[in-house]
Amino acid sequence: MGTVSKALELLDYFTRSRPLIGLSDLARLADLNKATCFRLLTELAENGFVEQIGTGREYRLGPTVLRLAALREAQVPTREAAMPVLQALAQQTGETAHLSMLMADSLRTLAFAYSAAHVTKVTMEDAETLPFHATSSGLAVLAFQSDAFRSTILSQPFPQLTTNTETNPMALRARLTEVRGLGYAESRGGFQTEVHSMAVPLFDALGRCSGALAVAAPASRMNEPQRRLIRYALMQAGTEITAIWGGSLPSDIATLWRLAA
Template sequence: MGTITKALDLLGFFARDRAEIGLGEFVRLTGRDKATVHRHLTELAENGFLEQHPETRAYRLGPALLRLSALRETLFPVRKLLQPIVFDLSEAVGELAHASLLQGEVLSPVIHADPSLHGVLVHFDIAEMLPLHATSSGIAALAFCAEDTRAKVLTRPLSKFTDQTISDPAALKAKIEQVQRFGVVSMSGTFDEGVTSVGAPVFGEGERVVGSLAVAVPTVRANPEKLRDIAQRLLVEASHASTALGGVFPRSFDTLPPDWGDKTLAQQVI
């Protein structure tokens, strides 16, 4: 990991429930020596990527990120293009829907929506990065990534998030083949216990995969018929999202079988 990567890596520790981080906590989180971490934090602050609380001296995200975020959305309006699609998908299926973009070997959420029609809802943290091997959105994107990216994920240790997380490369490969065949994949309890999700890839310019579209449902409501209905709608909206981003969604996927949404069948490869 290079010096610039090590410095920028520090930004990834911020989350909704971790808005400010002190030097000591950064040292604990990274496992790096204090002097090196302090140097990286100082450089990030000097360039506006971080700022320090005037009293606690803890670090928080800085104003340079606001400028870059606004500029990115002005030049490449991903949120503006995907927001109506995610909202329509969420309203159509009555559940939480979200879109994420590939960022190296993880997914970065960009927009989500939940009509909040039920008493039991899925908690979604827009700041949480999604692993490619443990989520339906991640596997949907991974299935169409460059071969070298797929090889990296399949050959390294697969982190466990729950007891159901795929940790066997052969099982992950079988899931990838499922997406390549049907265009969608269903996962249950592999990232968040009690949550079942369905994901589909989204393509951009040059027909390359740029992210994914997914729907997350509390497992107690994830009956086979509902999951199949979600998958069929997801294929339509993933095609719309791909077109909006200048891509082309493949038309060669197999038709979903009647029992596609059966969770028992869906999890057999795990």
């Protein structure tokens, strides 16, 4: 791994629940020598990707990321354009909705919306990576990738995150085939016990599946009528976001989703 990647990966340690990180902490987290970490942070800071709060204090993400994001959104409206749909989805289903995107071979949460319908809800405090094998979003996205990409992912070992996590590559392949046939994916406690979720794939302007839209709920509220409601709402919202992105649904998906309506 090159130096540049090491520096960029430092940025990944900043999350909603850990927005401020000190030099020594970060060096430990990233398993880097403190001097190395310092030099990388200094370079990031010189370019405004991180900044220090007071004097000799912790680091946090800097203003440059805002500027870059504004440019990206100006060219490819993704997040802002999808937010209203995401919020409507949360409200409509009464559960937590979230949008994830494929970024450099890993699936990351890009945005989420809560519903006020219940006091208990699935919270999304971290901008953490969503494992392909254990989340409905991961399955939805993986199902619609190229064979090559899918095989690369499936050739790596999968951690057993809960007692319900499917880790067998053969069984996962079968589930992916099933997902392609249904047009949506489901996870029942595979990522976190007590959390069930459903997800649909999203497609960009080139017809590639570049993300997923999901609704996650406490297992206790996931009965059959609720599943039907969420499935329907997801397909509607998925169609909408794909359209906003200027993407087009593969014709078989379009058909599946129309039939489900």
